[in-house]
Amino acid sequence: MFWRKCRIKSRVSVPFSNCIDASTRYCAVFGHPVRHSASPVMQNAGIAVLGLNWRYLAFDVAPGDLRQAILGAGRMGFIGLNLTVPHKVAALECVDVVDDAAQLWGAINTIRFEGRNGGGEWQPAHFFDSPSQEVRACGYNTDADAIVRAIRESLALELKGTRVLVLGAGGAGRVAALRLAAEGPSELFLVNRTVSKAETVAAEIRERFPGVKTGTAYPEGKVDLVINGTSLGLKTGDPLPFEEVKFSFGQATSAFDMVYGTKMTPFLEKGGAARCKVADGSGMLLHQGAAALKLWSGKTPPLEVMRKALLGKIGGKGHA
Ligand code: ATR
Numbered sequence: 001m002f003w004r005k006c007r008i009k010s011r012v013s014v015p016f017s018n019c020i021d022a023s024t025r026y027c028a029v030f031g032h033p034v035r036h037s038a039s040p041v042m043q044n045a046g047i048a049v050l051g052l053n054w055r056y057l058a059f060d061v062a063p064g065d066l067r068q069a070i071l072g073a074g075r076m077g078f079i080g081l082n083l084t085v086p087h088k089v090a091a092l093e094c095v096d097v098v099d100d101a102a103q104l105w106g107a108i109n110t111i112r113f114e115g116r117n118g119g120g121e122w123q124p125a126h127f128f129d130s131p132s133q134e135v136r137a138c139g140y141n142t143d144a145d146a147i148v149r150a151i152r153e154s155l156a157l158e159l160k161g162t163r164v165l166v167l168g169a170g171g172a173g174r175v176a177a178l179r180l181a182a183e184g185p186s187e188l189f190l191v192n193r194t195v196s197k198a199e200t201v202a203a204e205i206r207e208r209f210p211g212v213k214t215g216t217a218y219p220e221g222k223v224d225l226v227i228n229g230t231s232l233g234l235k236t237g238d239p240l241p242f243e244e245v246k247f248s249f250g251q252a253t254s255a256f257d258m259v260y261g262t263k264m265t266p267f268l269e270k271g272g273a274a275r276c277k278v279a280d281g282s283g284m285l286l287h288q289g290a291a292a293l294k295l296w297s298g299k300t301p302p303l304e305v306m307r308k309a310l311l312g313k314i315g316g317k318g319h320a
Helices: 039-049 063-075 100-105 143-155 171-181 195-208 266-273 282-297 303-314
Strands: 005-008 012-015 025-031 054-060 080-083 110-116 122-124 135-140 163-167 187-191 213-215 223-228 252-257 277-279
Touching (some): 025 063, 039 054, 039 282, 063 110, 080 282, 143 252, 143 282, 171 187, 171 195, 195 213, 266 277
Parallel strands (some): 025 054, 025 080, 252 277
Antiparallel strands (some): 005 012, 080 110, 110 122, 110 135
């Protein structure tokens, strides 16, 4: 931890990490709602270790205000943003440049603000002491790779040649299914309450990854992995994200929940009770956040410090 002392008023000396002054720069997560987010605790821990006079905040931004909020943050010299539910797809229309991966996965979870220097080149916002005359918002997706990294790390699972059941075909489920398809599983089963949405994603996967056998029915027999990419589990009392007459945890070796929180979701509790190896979405949150901090700062993020801060915030079991 970087504990350089700085002076506030005349006599009070506080650690550097507590000292906000006129040159402090900001990053933030925009969501609606956002109060549950563990990103500020995790990112501020990383920022402190990197010795940056930055802070990471959280703002509840209503969907209709997203464009203006992004524009305002850029004009106020923000370094960058993360976007969470429900902004990840809408943000594609609110940024000036969309990175190839974000285009490919169809969602943005990270924005880096850039300014134009005297030579006409675009540079990350931290190169400028005050917002440059011209500011642009560049959209990235650090979620997709984070899913694969978290699965590899938390479940010790390589996805090539596996059979995987993905539950959900909304924003999160779609990115998960597409990114997993890129890893070359032998079979993907996409199941969603609204079947037409699963069929749309399945059609996209068949076109982009023809080597992966993709269907929209529950699997027969064993799967190596079942992923919850629905929003079920966010609220207490939510039902399981699959129909128990059509699938059981006894068919799965591992279960991954993209939801994270202070409590185990019923999905992971039941999966664990059925002797599946289980992991929640905190590993994904960690890796997408670390990749965002790297994009903003150009520095290697202190992954273990960020992990510890994240786990300190959410506690419990099933985590990164
Ligand atoms: P996110 O960006 O978090 O994925 P989303 O796009 O609204 O949010 O998607 C929510 C997902 O959870 C969808 O797959 C949704 O199913 P539908 O496409 O049928 O809406 C799923 N979901 C939400 N509530 C559900 C419920 N009560 N039962 C089953 N699936 C549900």
